[in-house]
Amino acid sequence: MPDSTRIPQPVLDGLRAIAGPENLRLAQGELAVYARDATPLFSGRPDAVVAPADTGQVARILRLATEHRIPVIPRGAGSNLCAGTVPLTGGIVLSTVRMNRILEVAPEEMLARAQTGVTTQALNAAAAACGLFYPPDPGSHTVSTIGGNVATCAGGLRGLKYGVTRNYVLGLTVALPTGEIIRTGGRLWKDVAGYDLTRLITGSEGTLGVITEVTVALLPDPSTSRTGLAYFGSLAEAGRAVSAILAAGVIPSTLEFLDRSCMDAVEQYAHLGLHPDAGALLLFGDDGDEAAVARSFERIAAACADCGAIAVQTAGDITESEALLTARRCTLPALSRLGSLTILEDASVPRPRLAEMVARIGTIADRHQVTIATFGHAGDGNLHPTCVLESAADTEGIARAEKAFADIFRTAIELGGTITGEHGVGAAKLPYLTERLGAEQSDLIRRIKTAFDPAGILNPGKLGS
Amino acid sequence: MTGVKVSQASSIFDPALLSRCISCGFCLPACPTYGLTGDEASSPRGRITLMRALESGTLPPDDPTLAEQSSFCLGCRACEPVCPAGVQYGELLEQWRGYQWAGRGRPLVVRLLLIVADRAWPHRIAGRLRRAARTPASASGSGPGPWLMLGCFERSLFPGVSKSALALAPELAAPDRQGCCGALHAHNGEPERGRQLAGQLGAQLPGKIVTTSGGCAAYLAAVIGRDRVTELSEYLRDKSFGEVRIGERRARVALQDSCHLRNGLGVWREPRALLSAVAEYVELPGAGRCCGAAGTYALVRPRDSRRVLDPKLDEIEAAGIDYVVAVNPGCLRQLRQGLRRRKSKVRAVHIADLLRQASG
Numbered sequence: 001m002p003d004s005t006r007i008p009q010p011v012l013d014g015l016r017a018i019a020g021p022e023n024l025r026l027a028q029g030e031l032a033v034y035a036r037d038a039t040p041l042f043s044g045r046p047d048a049v050v051a052p053a054d055t056g057q058v059a060r061i062l063r064l065a066t067e068h069r070i071p072v073i074p075r076g077a078g079s080n081l082c083a084g085t086v087p088l089t090g091g092i093v094l095s096t097v098r099m100n101r102i103l104e105v106a107p108e109e110m111l112a113r114a115q116t117g118v119t120t121q122a123l124n125a126a127a128a129a130c131g132l133f134y135p136p137d138p139g140s141h142t143v144s145t146i147g148g149n150v151a152t153c154a155g156g157l158r159g160l161k162y163g164v165t166r167n168y169v170l171g172l173t174v175a176l177p178t179g180e181i182i183r184t185g186g187r188l189w190k191d192v193a194g195y196d197l198t199r200l201i202t203g204s205e206g207t208l209g210v211i212t213e214v215t216v217a218l219l220p221d222p223s224t225s226r227t228g229l230a231y232f233g234s235l236a237e238a239g240r241a242v243s244a245i246l247a248a249g250v251i252p253s254t255l256e257f258l259d260r261s262c263m264d265a266v267e268q269y270a271h272l273g274l275h276p277d278a279g280a281l282l283l284f285g286d287d288g289d290e291a292a293v294a295r296s297f298e299r300i301a302a303a304c305a306d307c308g309a310i311a312v313q314t315a316g317d318i319t320e321s322e323a324l325l326t327a328r329r330c331t332l333p334a335l336s337r338l339g340s341l342t343i344l345e346d347a348s349v350p351r352p353r354l355a356e357m358v359a360r361i362g363t364i365a366d367r368h369q370v371t372i373a374t375f376g377h378a379g380d381g382n383l384h385p386t387c388v389l390e391s392a393a394d395t396e397g398i399a400r401a402e403k404a405f406a407d408i409f410r411t412a413i414e415l416g417g418t419i420t421g422e423h424g425v426g427a428a429k430l431p432y433l434t435e436r437l438g439a440e441q442s443d444l445i446r447r448i449k450t451a452f453d454p455a456g457i458l459n460p461g462k463l464g465s
Numbered sequence: 466m467t468g469v470k471v472s473q474a475s476s477i478f479d480p481a482l483l484s485r486c487i488s489c490g491f492c493l494p495a496c497p498t499y500g501l502t503g504d505e506a507s508s509p510r511g512r513i514t515l516m517r518a519l520e521s522g523t524l525p526p527d528d529p530t531l532a533e534q535s536s537f538c539l540g541c542r543a544c545e546p547v548c549p550a551g552v553q554y555g556e557l558l559e560q561w562r563g564y565q566w567a568g569r570g571r572p573l574v575v576r577l578l579l580i581v582a583d584r585a586w587p588h589r590i591a592g593r594l595r596r597a598a599r600t601p602a603s604a605s606g607s608g609p610g611p612w613l614m615l616g617c618f619e620r621s622l623f624p625g626v627s628k629s630a631l632a633l634a635p636e637l638a639a640p641d642r643q644g645c646c647g648a649l650h651a652h653n654g655e656p657e658r659g660r661q662l663a664g665q666l667g668a669q670l671p672g673k674i675v676t677t678s679g680g681c682a683a684y685l686a687a688v689i690g691r692d693r694v695t696e697l698s699e700y701l702r703d704k705s706f707g708e709v710r711i712g713e714r715r716a717r718v719a720l721q722d723s724c725h726l727r728n729g730l731g732v733w734r735e736p737r738a739l740l741s742a743v744a745e746y747v748e749l750p751g752a753g754r755c756c757g758a759a760g761t762y763a764l765v766r767p768r769d770s771r772r773v774l775d776p777k778l779d780e781i782e783a784a785g786i787d788y789v790v791a792v793n794p795g796c797l798r799q800l801r802q803g804l805r806r807r808k809s810k811v812r813a814v815h816i817a818d819l820l821r822q823a824s825g
Contacts, residue, residue, distance in 0.1 A: 078490055142494050333489045336485060
């Protein structure tokens with residue numbers, strides 16, 4: 001079969017030799033499916049897709065690509081929401097799907113080591129089998145890969161109490177664009193030898209190197225975890241309840257909120273029997289020993305009641321708790337029931353400004369005449385205002401949505417917040433990055449990028465570009 | 466051939482259905498073929514991207530990946546219950562195959578099967594040969610029902626199943642002259658013909674129709690209405706039975722779900738409840754995953770079908786069970802053949818036959 005691709009023959013031969021011909025895709029149809037990830041409105045067809053088996057193969061592919069100046073786009077499950085794995089200018093998509101082994105769970109050291117393509121859920125299951133748990137749980141944890149989680153510094157529903165991915169990464173094996181392999185950090189809780197490259201590469205979105213192996217810290221699995229719901233008249237009221245809960249000295253493991261539109265979408269999918277009239281829902285959860293959880297639930301319920309909650313319910317058993325959390329994780333895809341194009345954002349503000357931010361999102365939506373449904377990790381001040389449009393063909397609506405989001409970003413920054421709390425910059429937020437970081441920091445980021453990737457082959461058009 | 470010739474690439478899919486997917490990827494872990502390959506193209510999300518490329522013309526209609534992936538998909542619809550966006554993947558696949566498998570694109574074995582299923586005479590002969598249990602209304606097909614649907618392939622392959630069903634529910638009328646439900650057509654490139662056949666069957670058997678085939682139940686319900694179709698284990702749910710014993714002990718049994726019954730109609734508790742009542746029930750880890758029979762799949766893609774089946778056979782053999790129970794003839798055939806190849810001691814039976822043992 002002739003290779004109808006823009007990639008020069010020696011590179012194709014090299015890819016075949018490195019990864020094996022059966023792990024190289026070149027047909028147009030096979031490439032078309034890698035043109036996008038979970039981010040709407042961004043796409044670009046790659047010229048090849050290769051799935052290497054190990055760190056050594058990844059390094060050799062990168063060296064080859066640097067020699068021939070061909071873009072390489074690392075890709076885990078393609079579930080990210082910042083267009084971080086879209087091959088904007090073509091090139092080689094490097095899929096980590098074959099690197100999917102859990103290498104070790106070490107209960108005595110409370111850590112796990114896994115290849116980059118292991119799903120977050122599989123890692124957590126392996127930890128659970130040893131009585132441990134891996135706290136970060138991004139909404140897509142059943143699909144997302146641990147390598148992708150580290151690359152985007154994924155957050156999730158437990159961020160408030162447990163932090164995010166970066167708080168658990170102990171060490172990384174990374175193949176550099178120039179073909180070297182480095183091992184940052186390791187198995188140690190304390191290690192200050194050198195710059196903290198582990199943290200630098202965590203959240204670098206596949207622009208500095210390809211993460212091939214990850215060592216993460218684990219915690220003992222809490223004996224009890226419970227979930228409950230409080231209903232409010234409006235999202236801003238729910239936001240005030242969040243402040244009241246935290247002021248009461250409770251740090252719940254989960255504190256999420258959904259506005260009415262999100263509740264409707266979730267209800268359509270999950271049939272949970274959510275309150276039919278409430279304007280907003282606050283989903284709270286805590287874990288630990290039974291008495292402590294009971295105590296924090298009492299305080300949460302009291303704080304919600306003080307803030308005018310319409311009703312407070314607590315889930316009866318684990319299954320019910322899990323159903324509530326699953327429903328929350330599905331909010332974004334469920335929202336597409338309201339309109340087939342959902343553009344979601346990820347602004348984050350300091351917690352005390354949460355209610356104000358929510359109110360201003362409402363004003364912005366009105367000003368630009370767009371429908372914005374909001375949900376998010378209320379306890380983290382991390383909001384996911386989502387613009388729901390009839391279809392991707394509604395270019396005029398998309399233009400209005402983009403204006404609305406520009407306003408939302410500006411408002412977030414004005415309130416001391418950021419343009420992205422957990423989804424990442426990717427191609428989607430790159431235009432707003434300098435506004436957030438300032439020119440000096442943006443320049444420094446570009447210099448760091450050049451130090452790692454002198455030929456600029458790794459994930460072009462994203463961070464560091 | 467009644468396959469509709471699509472002249473323009475812009476009319477293949479229902480745009481409202483095709484636009485629903487937001488590519489979140491939540492379907493990936495549920496998809497058996499993605500599990501085999503890890504390749505985006507063989508995932509539901511990837512296949513929808515391919516459908517969109519076909520619809521928009523960014524891939525030419527004769528693109529080989531389109532042909533390959535529309536055929537490699539099992540059509541098990543395991544992606545549907547896990548899809549928060551509510552994408553009706555099964556419907557989209559029918560539309561896709563309606564295009565890809567129109568005319569010469571259709572695998573030869575599928576063409577032959579459709580010819581057989583499309584004609585009434587093979588069923589009539591099969592019906593005579595199997596000496597169907599007669600019921601008062603059986604000859605005419607008139608009366609209020611409820612009716613037992615005989616199934617066009619089941620009645621030839623496993624004639625005992627309808628007999629058992631009638632023994633369990635003697636009130637069912639089972640007229641000999643009844644056509645195919647059209648599922649076979651719909652899933653193999655003739656969606657219009659499928660709907661037409663389902664409509665005809667619905668008219669032949671007015672009122673409630675009971676079926677022993679999960680696949681037929683789901684398709685028929687989608688066309689003539691859920692309220693008119695009941696799968697056998699749903700129908701029997703309130704009846705009580707004896708026990709299935711092996712010597713001194715209760716038999717150990719496991720269920721293999723019918724994909725369309727589970728993913729399309731949401732029926733999975735009912736057969737489990739019945740089996741738990743008559744035997745010691747063991748849940749297989751992958752009970753809800755496709756066995757690889759997938760309608761014509763086992764015939765069209767025998768190698769892939771076995772790759773899907775093999776881990777399931779491992780599970781069945783590891784479970785220490787006497788029977789693995791099917792609620793769909795295709796699954797029954799697939800499991801039986803697989804277990805026979807392995808010379809396994811585990812027997813595959815239809816739920817109607819097992820329950821009959823329990824009541825006899």
